Amino acid sequence: LKRGGLVEVISSAPSLEDIGGYDPLKEWLNRRAGAFGTAARHYGLPAPKGLLIVGIPGTGKSLTAKAVSSTFGLPLLRLDMGRVFGGIIGQSEANLRSVIQTAEAIAPCVLWIDEIEKGFVGSQSGGTSDGGTSSRVFGSFLSWMQEKEKPVFVVATANDVSKLPPEFLRKGRFDELFFVDLPSPEERARIWEIVICRHRRNPATYDIPRLVRVCDQFTGAEIEAAFVDAMFEAYAEGDEPKDKHVVEAVTRTIPLARLMDSQIT
Numbered sequence: 001l002k003r004g005g006l007v008e009v010i011s012s013a014p015s016l017e018d019i020g021g022y023d024p025l026k027e028w029l030n031r032r033a034g035a036f037g038t039a040a041r042h043y044g045l046p047a048p049k050g051l052l053i054v055g056i057p058g059t060g061k062s063l064t065a066k067a068v069s070s071t072f073g074l075p076l077l078r079l080d081m082g083r084v085f086g087g088i089i090g091q092s093e094a095n096l097r098s099v100i101q102t103a104e105a106i107a108p109c110v111l112w113i114d115e116i117e118k119g120f121v122g123s124q125s126g127g128t129s130d131g132g133t134s135s136r137v138f139g140s141f142l143s144w145m146q147e148k149e150k151p152v153f154v155v156a157t158a159n160d161v162s163k164l165p166p167e168f169l170r171k172g173r174f175d176e177l178f179f180v181d182l183p184s185p186e187e188r189a190r191i192w193e194i195v196i197c198r199h200r201r202n203p204a205t206y207d208i209p210r211l212v213r214v215c216d217q218f219t220g221a222e223i224e225a226a227f228v229d230a231m232f233e234a235y236a237e238g239d240e241p242k243d244k245h246v247v248e249a250v251t252r253t254i255p256l257a258r259l260m261d262s263q264i265t
């Protein structure tokens with residue numbers, strides 16, 4: 001695997017514990033944690049094929065893709081879909097084949113395709129805008145997904161389901177499709193705890209219910225950014241980040257969801 005290649009090996013391995021929310025997905029995965037082990041093989045369980053996770057930016061899809069590989073105990077390859085396309089005629093198809101070969105050579109492994117919808121520009125309009133390349137690449141990808149024999153578990157993440165061709169969502173390709181929404185108040189509480197621990201502070205020293213109340217419509221990424229902002233403020237004051245710093249940082253932030261709402265109304 002060369003630097004600057006189509007796929008990269010990701011070594012950071014957060015666990016499912018590092019994610020706030022995603023309960024149905026966590027349950028699904030925990031049930032299949034040993035699916036790539038020998039006991040499951042002997043039992044005759046089929047190797048799971050893959051997951052499609054769709055949701056707005058910053059809700060933890062990337063974090064989840066990484067946690068999938070640590071749950072299965074498999075190496076993680078990340079494919080930058082944008083890099084597959086381009087070059088001379090036929091190059092995109094060749095790129096996809098090379099990615100598949102790499103993943104199959106490393107299998108069992110997890111292949112994470114980030115922002116998969118990016119690759120499929122034009123495919124929903126019949127693939128005319130790029131001479132049909134994205135349709136062809138997309139077709140080969142789907143055939144491989146359906147027929148693959150090597151244990152390559154695919155995690156595809158997407159921000160916008162409307163950009164994905166309907167064939168993609170049909171049963172048989174992915175085992176499950178999970179939609180991720182803005183976190184609920186309970187999920188925000190868990191995310192605050194995780195984020196505070198991640199930044200080496202003790203959640204018990206914060207008024208979590210208050211923090212949850214002030215960050216309505218925040219994504220996990222926005223919660224983390226607000227905590228980091230609070231740390232900088234506190235550091236400049238020669239203090240530890242306290243509730244007031246965090247609440248002020250939250251107040252300074254306009255979450256993307258609220259911004260979008262105000263543009264629609």
Ligand code: ATP
Nearest residue numbers: 018019020057058059060061062063191220221224
């Ligand atoms: P994008 O589509 O913009 O890549 P994403 O949905 O993949 O967004 P992440 O990159 O996983 O989101 O989230 C960014 C950061 O925000 C994570 O590294 C994590 O620190 C924090 N975060 C987001 N959602 C959660 C969550 N549900 N639980 C814990 N941390 C979260």
